[in-house]
Amino acid sequence: MKKWEEYIRKVTPYVPGEQPKNTDVIKLNTNECPYPPSPAVKEVIHNINSDKYRLYPDPDATFLCGAIADYYNVDSDRVFVGVGSDDVIAMAFMTFFNSDKPILFPDITYSFYDVWADLFKIPYETVRVDDDFKIIKESFDRENGGIIFPNPNAPTAIGMPLEEVEYIIKNNQDSVVIVDEAYVDFSDCTAMDLIDKYDNLLVIQTYSKSRAMAGMRIGFAIGNKKLIDAMKAVKFSYNSYTMNMPSIYAGAAAINDKEYFEEIRDKIVNTRTKAMEKLKELGFSMTDSKTNFLFVTHKTKPAKEIFEALKEKNIYVRYFNKDRIDNYLRITVGTDAQMQALYFALEKILGK
Ligand SMILES: *Cc1c(COP(=O)(O)O)cnc(C)c1O
Numbered sequence: 001m002k003k004w005e006e007y008i009r010k011v012t013p014y015v016p017g018e019q020p021k022n023t024d025v026i027k028l029n030t031n032e033c034p035y036p037p038s039p040a041v042k043e044v045i046h047n048i049n050s051d052k053y054r055l056y057p058d059p060d061a062t063f064l065c066g067a068i069a070d071y072y073n074v075d076s077d078r079v080f081v082g083v084g085s086d087d088v089i090a091m092a093f094m095t096f097f098n099s100d101k102p103i104l105f106p107d108i109t110y111s112f113y114d115v116w117a118d119l120f121k122i123p124y125e126t127v128r129v130d131d132d133f134k135i136i137k138e139s140f141d142r143e144n145g146g147i148i149f150p151n152p153n154a155p156t157a158i159g160m161p162l163e164e165v166e167y168i169i170k171n172n173q174d175s176v177v178i179v180d181e182a183y184v185d186f187s188d189c190t191a192m193d194l195i196d197k198y199d200n201l202l203v204i205q206t207y208s209k210s211r212a213m214a215g216m217r218i219g220f221a222i223g224n225k226k227l228i229d230a231m232k233a234v235k236f237s238y239n240s241y242t243m244n245m246p247s248i249y250a251g252a253a254a255i256n257d258k259e260y261f262e263e264i265r266d267k268i269v270n271t272r273t274k275a276m277e278k279l280k281e282l283g284f285s286m287t288d289s290k291t292n293f294l295f296v297t298h299k300t301k302p303a304k305e306i307f308e309a310l311k312e313k314n315i316y317v318r319y320f321n322k323d324r325i326d327n328y329l330r331i332t333v334g335t336d337a338q339m340q341a342l343y344f345a346l347e348k349i350l351g352k
Contacts, residue, residue, distance in 0.1 A: 014115040017318050026341055028332040029316040031154075031183075031293050033212035035264045035335070038257035041213070041250045048246060057245040059236070064243065067252035068220050072192060078222055080231045081251070083242050085182060085206035085219030088231075089148070090116055092202060092221060095234045096176040097122045099145030106135050108325060110154050110180065129156070133287060133295075137164040141171055150180040152187050152290040155320065155330040159187040159290030166191075169198045176227065178202045185210035185265055186272075187290035192222065199224045209292055210265055211254050218243075218251045268292050272333045282346050293332045301350060303327045309349040315342055 017030035036042075061081045069076035082088035093116045097103050100123070105113045107126035117124040127139035133156040140147055147168065152159040169177045169191070177200055184190045184205065191203050202223040208214035221231065235242065254261070272289055279286065279296055286296040298306060307319035307329055318330040333339070346352075 009119075011119055012115065014112045018316060020316060022314070025314040025316055026334065026338050027316050028293075028334050028338065028342065029318045029330075030214075031209055031291075031330075031332045032214050033209060033264065033268070033292070034333075034338060035212055035267065037212040037216075037250075038254050038260040040253040040257045040260075041216075044249045044253040045246050048249060052245060056241050057243060057248060059240040061243040061248050064218070064248045064251045065220075067255050068222075071255045071258075072222060074195070074222060075225075077225050078195070078228055080221040080223075080228050080235075081243055082219050082221075082235070083247075084208060084214075084217040085180065085204050086112065087217070087242060088204050088219040088221050089178070089180060091231050091235055091238075092148075092176075092178055092204065093117070093120055093122060094238075095231045096178075096202075096227075097146040099175075101143055101145035103146040103148065104140055104142075104144045105148050106153065108133060108153075108156060108322075110150050110182075111320075111322075113148060129153075133158055135160055135164075137167045140168050144172065144175055146175045146178070147172055148178040148180060150182060151189055151191070152183045154183065154291065155293070155295055155318070155325070155328070157183075157287050157289035157291045157293055157295045157330075159189045162189050162191065162194075165189065166194060169194065169201050173198070173200050176200050176202060178204060181205045182209055183291035183293075185261075186269060186292050189290070195223055199226065202227050207251060207254065210268075211261060212264060213250070213254060216247045216250055218247050268333050271336055271339060274336075275331075275333060275339050278339070278343050279346075282343070282350060282352065293330050295328055295330055297328045298350075303329045306346070306349060310342075310345055313345045313348075315345055 064081050065076045065079040069079050102123040102125040104125055104127055106129050108129050129135050151165055179191045181190060181203055195201055202221050204221045207218040283299045284296040286294050303319055310317055
């Protein structure tokens with residue numbers, strides 16, 4: 001080994017769901033929205049004068065922060081935007097998780113949290129979800145240097161009632177508590193209304209799922225001004241121009257089109273209800289999904305075999321070869337037509 005090799009940061013990266021090059025597949029593996037973004041997005045991007053690309057974008061992304069602030073009825077100095085919520089969460093880890101005490105997150109959860117903790121050398125401990133995969137609110141009642149959990153949780157799809165979220169925030173007022181609400185628009189458990197009540201609460205959301213804009217990379221955090229100012233200071237010490245110009249304008253246009261947002265969200269929720277019925281008929285059981293995906297297990301056929309057989313038929317779902325969940329599949333809710341194709345393929349695979 002060369003001397004300089006010793007000084008390379010050793011990390012085990014997060015492995016995102018596959019993005020197949022073949023466009024002929026039914027992609028139900030990364031929780032993207034099956035519908036296009038608001039037509040306002042197409043229009044706004046079409047109308048940007050490309051001469052403007054000579055210039056750096058607004059480092060404060062004022063226009064986008066303003067639109068998000070209006071939507072949630074908060075002051076715009078309480079909004080932080082980033083390149084997808086992954087960027088926002090990474091910034092929050094850097095900003096808030098600097099104590100010697102371990103940060104806490106569930107043992108079954110978004111598999112990026114331990115990767116960031118390792119990257120930033122933050123000590124962490126996981127808290128065990130119960131046998132039905134529910135987060136136990138009391139499990140966070142111990143010394144910690146910060147807390148993060150998604151609500152609804154991924155990949156379990158379970159939503160925690162707001163009273164339980166509040167219990168965790170209230171009992172941990174010496175730490176910053178981050179609620180990762182990537183899927184909250186498909187549920188009714190947002191902690192957004194608690195940000196005035198608790199100055200240690202940071203709520204993070206994304207455009208990637210419910211707003212059909214994973215490719216634009218927009219995420220945001222809302223919290224009290226002290227938290228947001230601290231995140232901005234870290235961001236401006238790292239990269240001032242995270243948000244590119246089209247994302248700033250397209251993000252504002254999308255959040256202003258509430259009607260379209262509600263239309264596609266409702267379609268997905270309807271398809272989800274039907275999918276739960278249909279998959280039960282096929283011998284699957286599942287958690288009560290409050291997200292745009294289903295977390296399912298089959299009574300006889302191993303998840304890994306179903307995953308591989310579906311892939312063979314060009315239908316991609318997500319399989320996690322991990323402790324406690326290695327007999328489960330995470331299936332994104334697609335369009336009704338995509339789901340029909342899924343049921344048809346499953347009937348074949350299961351010999352129905
Ligand atoms: C998808 C997802 C994110 C990140 O999404 P971005 O595309 O980076 O905005 C964060 N947390 C959870 C739990 C997710 O599922």
